[in-house]
Amino acid sequence: MKIRVTIVQLNAHLGDFDGNLKKIYNAIDIAEKNQSDFVVFPELFLTGYPPEDLVLRTSFLKKNIEYINKIVSYSKDKKTVILIGYIDVEDDAFNSLAIIHNGKFLGKYHKHLLPNYSVFDEHRYFKSGNEITIIEYNNIKIGINICEDIWSPIGPLHYQVLNGTQLIINSSASPYFYGKRKLRKKYLSTKSYDYHCPIVYCNLVGGQDEVVFDGGSIVTTSEGNIMYECKPFEEEIVTLDIPIEENLRTNLQDPRRRHISSTKIPNINIIKISNKIERKTKINVSTKNFSLKREEEIFKAVTLGLRDYIIKNGFKKVVIGLSGGMDSSLVAAIAVEALGKDNVLGILMPSMYSSSHSIEDAKNLAENLGIKYYIIKIENIYYSFVNELKEIFSNTKEDITEENLQARIRGTILMAISNKFGHIVLATGNKSEIATGYSTLYGDMVGGFSPIKDVYKTDVYKMAKWYNKFKGKEIIPQNVFVKPPSAELRPNQKDQDTLPPYEILDEILKLYIEKELSVEEISEKFDKETVKYVAKLVDKNEYKRRQGVIGVKVSERSFGKDRRMPITSKYKEW
Amino acid sequence: MKIRVTIVQLNAHLGDFDGNLKKIYNAIDIAEKNQSDFVVFPELFLTGYPPEDLVLRTSFLKKNIEYINKIVSYSKDKKTVILIGYIDVEDDAFNSLAIIHNGKFLGKYHKHLLPNYSVFDEHRYFKSGNEITIIEYNNIKIGINICEDIWSPIGPLHYQVLNGTQLIINSSASPYFYGKRKLRKKYLSTKSYDYHCPIVYCNLVGGQDEVVFDGGSIVTTSEGNIMYECKPFEEEIVTLDIPIEENLRTNLQDPRRRHISSTKIPNINIIKISNKIERKTKINVSTKNFSLKREEEIFKAVTLGLRDYIIKNGFKKVVIGLSGGMDSSLVAAIAVEALGKDNVLGILMPSMYSSSHSIEDAKNLAENLGIKYYIIKIENIYYSFVNELKEIFSNTKEDITEENLQARIRGTILMAISNKFGHIVLATGNKSEIATGYSTLYGDMVGGFSPIKDVYKTDVYKMAKWYNKFKGKEIIPQNVFVKPPSAELRPNQKDQDTLPPYEILDEILKLYIEKELSVEEISEKFDKETVKYVAKLVDKNEYKRRQGVIGVKVSERSFGKDRRMPITSKYKEW
CATH class of the missing domain: 3.60.110.10 (Carbon-nitrogen hydrolase)
Known part of the structure; x- marks a missing residue:
């Protein structure tokens, strides 16, 4: 029967x-x-x-x-x-x-x-x-x-x-x-x-x-x-x-x-x-059972999440700041898969601290993807800000303020382009960055959607590698894989100057955020001072995440509706 | 007994x-x-x-x-x-x-x-x-x-x-x-x-x-x-x-x-x-029953909310962009009551569209409150952006892009000051603005806390009036009360060019947001086209609010955890 x-x-x-x-x-x-x-x-x-x-x-x-x-x-x-x-x-x-x-x-x-x-x-x-x-x-x-x-x-x-x-x-x-x-x-x-x-x-x-x-x-x-x-x-x-x-x-x-x-x-x-159906048609369907690789599965999930956000909200096109780094490269690839190359615009915004290879890498990526791109320099805008801030900043030293300023100029440029042409800005931050607050509010955090918000940096690399293999050619340039990650907001800056190596960071983050383990417990596996430092960064940056752009959940615990931490809290395990 | x-x-x-x-x-x-x-x-x-x-x-x-x-x-x-x-x-x-x-x-x-x-x-x-x-x-x-x-x-x-x-x-x-x-x-x-x-x-x-x-x-x-x-x-x-x-x-x-x-x-x-207490002390407490005026009650609520946010998060000082308008004037007054005048810094950021009275009103306010202030002009920064955007914006017309650009330059300046001196930026948007999206994301919406986020514009005026009376002198200058509200982002701009009068707008917003009435139902009391227009603005701007800064709930339904609307939604009653 x-x-x-x-x-x-x-x-x-x-x-x-x-x-x-x-x-x-x-x-x-x-x-x-x-x-x-x-x-x-x-x-x-x-x-x-x-x-x-x-x-x-x-x-x-x-x-x-x-x-x-x-x-x-x-x-x-x-x-x-x-x-x-x-x-x-x-x-x-x-x-x-x-x-x-x-x-x-x-x-x-x-x-x-x-x-x-x-x-x-x-x-x-x-x-x-x-x-x-x-x-x-x-x-x-x-x-x-x-x-x-x-x-x-x-x-x-x-x-x-x-x-x-x-x-x-x-x-x-x-x-x-x-x-x-x-x-x-x-x-x-x-x-x-x-x-x-x-x-x-x-x-x-x-x-x-x-x-x-x-x-x-x-x-x-x-x-x-x-x-x-x-x-x-x-x-x-x-x-x-x-x-x-x-x-x-x-x-x-x-x-x-x-x-x-x-x-x-x-x-x-x-x-x-009671129902009577006299069947004329016969159904022949063979057994199916799909098993995807982790990288492929997450890539497909974020691609669908992005496509539906853009399309269901009545938009068509997106604009992405291309730094020549891995995050923006992967996001651009995802956007092209989700929306088609004609609907993706890349903006290169080099500063005085951008290395020449970054610009080259970003250009190569855009060309490999077949997307249109513009280069807009931020140096002059930066110095016009510095000039107007001269009085109030007299007797102060350069610090993270000037780094954030560059990121915010870029954010403002992307938003101006968004306003003018109706493209949605895609934020390019990954979960490791967002967790630790290694990002600038109203700077690189601007956007209407954040495709890799719930993807750890180590997975970003794996997805990029899978993507090139899937496409059968080197869409994301090899140089992007090998150079050390950097925000390029001061001379010779590297992510790893202030963060633990991503292989370690991501494991600690998973245990702290997704498993809700205590600093004590995580310290059984990792160096205690490192664990404390990471936990502190996560706790201290809740205020940034609260204003962060939405993105699609792909892990057991994502930032957003899935994790509802207070901003004001004196509870700490570090 | x-x-x-x-x-x-x-x-x-x-x-x-x-x-x-x-x-x-x-x-x-x-x-x-x-x-x-x-x-x-x-x-x-x-x-x-x-x-x-x-x-x-x-x-x-x-x-x-x-x-x-x-x-x-x-x-x-x-x-x-x-x-x-x-x-x-x-x-x-x-x-x-x-x-x-x-x-x-x-x-x-x-x-x-x-x-x-x-x-x-x-x-x-x-x-x-x-x-x-x-x-x-x-x-x-x-x-x-x-x-x-x-x-x-x-x-x-x-x-x-x-x-x-x-x-x-x-x-x-x-x-x-x-x-x-x-x-x-x-x-x-x-x-x-x-x-x-x-x-x-x-x-x-x-x-x-x-x-x-x-x-x-x-x-x-x-x-x-x-x-x-x-x-x-x-x-x-x-x-x-x-x-x-x-x-x-x-x-x-x-x-x-x-x-x-x-x-x-x-x-x-x-x-x-079982407890045995041999009483030596006698308790004499007279009956107490407090009844505050609406304006006073809300003022006290937001003052306490602001103070605790700043203090409990380990901060002391705040910085506010003073436009000479009512919202920023009231927020400055609240900040002074919450934190003391020495902990409040005002920044005047006039543009080419700022009227001279705005600058005068803002200065007068700062002087009346006894707070320190700086004037930072945005015109040169604005033109440096325009210059770099010339190529990509060729063959386009001036529109809201250029207005938002000014707001975002101001936001960036405030954040730079925040970064440099460790002051928290206070956003000055009111509920009527935030509801209708009459604000710029990453512009006037920047900040760590938004004291009057849940206060309607009509209540903003009442609270300001109450405040002057409470202080026994005209702290908030009379001119701020009488001039028509304006964002001053283009020549002769007035809020009421694009929004219904606040007396009507606020009533419609209350019924739509706090009472969840349908457009049909609200139209029994107000002009249907106006109601539809307001409902549309509210629905369409959910994406901005989702990235908005937190502020304290003072109404039956505030934006934030209290109202969890989807961004992506095709449901509309307009």
Whole structure:
């Protein structure tokens, strides 16, 4: 026995009810054409995810209900049962899945487990559901649930299986970080094996401000195998025939089932559907299972995050300050992949401290990428500032002020170009820099989006290396790889003059930021004074990050909504 | 019968365990000297509030337990029972109140109702308590609870009173917004009346990043009167004798009591304390009840917020760009009140578009305030930018680019002065500007703190007027009040060229932002095209606000943690 399911792994545009509806209708048509029993959309696909404080607007909630009713009308005379994510409004707002069939709104499921950690704030917006939903479809029991609901040993998944469901359909909007794709596959296949129940896991794809959804929707079999995986970081609509075991309860061939008792729990909502589909089409899809290299995966994640930020906000072109260093080189490459070379403008802004090779490297990069570039010198502007500041700065010495001034002149130039031509400035800072405050507020930190904000410097190099290999030629010049990193804001400056070597720095940062280990604990592995110094830099620079531009999360803990540290704090471990 | 309580309305410094401990010891000593039965501290006083993601650090939690143990030791041979806010750690972290007496940790209460709206994220950090705590103190039943616990008809307060408590002690960290002080007094006095039970409400005072705690701790009588109110926006330690009714259960003089049944609910934790204090001192405190004018209240709130931000972060001095306009004039006045005139530096940065009266007004203001100022001209710097941008800007027309350029030159100058002398730059934008994006990112938006970020332009004028009256002389020059607001970034520019009159704008903003009303609904009161235009400006400028500097919340909904709108969104009501 088989259930035919169409998985809709599409890119929703937050708040774009008309645009999302168009995608929904198109996917329903495909599912119907393929004679599917079910078509499943990602979590809150109708509104886009996460809608954040738009949920607090009654007008927004009403509009979402209005559009769900449009889908109900559209479903008239169609055989396929539609499972679509929306916000239900009863005595409160619920993160919900609507069950729609042949012009009728058959019922709804309210998400139980609301994540309120990391980037999530779902307790701010939604009330928890308290009902378990099982669809009896032609006498086959199908459990439906939403995202987090499947990620707990005592959540809805558990109770649905205990009550005899033969298939689980989960609608998700699960943001990417490196490691999650592997974890997800391991977790879902183990759950399927454990409960002896196939799982259809439908995930959102696309970028939304600080997060990117990687898609990679999965179907697992009751044996715990991955039957199909949708493409990562791309849209895909696929129809699959999923094998269902007919009589699970007495299946003595599989002793695992005997451990699953049919405990009844309160508030089981059973929705019965009888449907007759005489199949003409046959579905042949071969097994797919994607495994990307770390560098490639992160590259694809940030590329999608950048593209969607620019495009969904109604822009097309970006401008990047090219220093000849690795960060701006990689960001330019990412931008070209995301938006095309004609939409990327490079600005070289040499100062009196810029080395000639930096200018050469930046030029070579721009030419290799095929992007337009300009050279704008900052020296004269710098001295005009120095001149006007002469009086107030009399009797003071040159210090970091003059370094920051150069960075801010560059920031101002990029913003002027942005204002004049409508290009969005891309910030080029990496996570190691942003963590330690090795960057100038309103200087190199300016921009509308920061593609590698959550990428450590050591990963920046690896991604650049991968990129050249991927392109089959040396797009990012070899010299950029070999020269020591420098901000070039004073003569002979090197990053490593003030920071520990990046191999060490990045490891300490990971333990301190992502694992929240104490300075004591980290010092078991690294030199204590170095650890203290790094922890101090991280703590002291919260104020800069608070004004930092957004970028996409690719690690377990990114700066932004994912890490909410106070600025004012006297707590220190250093 | 009376219970003597010392209320500790002090200013905690987040993460400053040693500093907070010193304040705690000192307050305990005062309570003990006054022969108090109880000394109560604000919510999480030991750590400071809100500790945000520091709670996710095990090392932070451990340190807080270590310091609670110090307080236990310190309490040895003291009669006063100590109620102190800290983070309890069992199987999870709890927002808790410790009950400490004579060298013993007698018990703890875990907060039940965790706010997760507005600026609060308590579900991110804490598990809810499930036990109701009643202290039987010399056979008097005292209910203790934390902040939000008192703000619900079915919360701990309710169950405590139903179980016979004769006094409620609530430990709070309740952030200020205008209107809350009045609401709090009304609510608590009504609750006291309704339950026929006095309430001691001990609130935190002080600024912490985006919020300020206004203190104003209250004691209400069982008749619903306010017996005492601590000073708003100031530290205060006060000892009071609170009248307790001896046998509430049979008090037939008051028919209200008859409605309160002694329903038992599960998990009542009763902590018995016998204590003998032979009183020598007598407490005579007269009734106090503060009522401030709106302008005065907001002025005090932002002054405290600013002072604490600067001081707690280890700074002393600030620098402000003085344009001769109302916003920068008021901010300078606030800074002088917060930090003293010797700690405020004014910078006048006239351009070719600055009117002579602007420079005169700014000079007069600086002289009236007694602050030092410098004049730094931006014209030459401006033309040096224009010169370097000539090639790339060839065949383009002058537009907003050139206006933003001037603002960014000023921002860069202020930051250079900040870097050189270690002064924090104060941003001077008001809420009306920030809401509509009438400001330049990295220009007039630069700074470490933004004192009037949550103050509407119409309130800015009222506060300035109040300030002059309060000082008894015209500190802010009369001309600043009468001239039309202008950014002076092009010839004869006026705010009202592009924005509706502030009286209308501010009302629309309040309904759209604070009340979350739809454009439809607001248009019932105001011209629809104007409402649409304002809503569009608010929506379109989220990206600027996301990089905006922090400032203190004084309204029901401020920009920052209090309003979490997506940048990328196609939802619009305009």
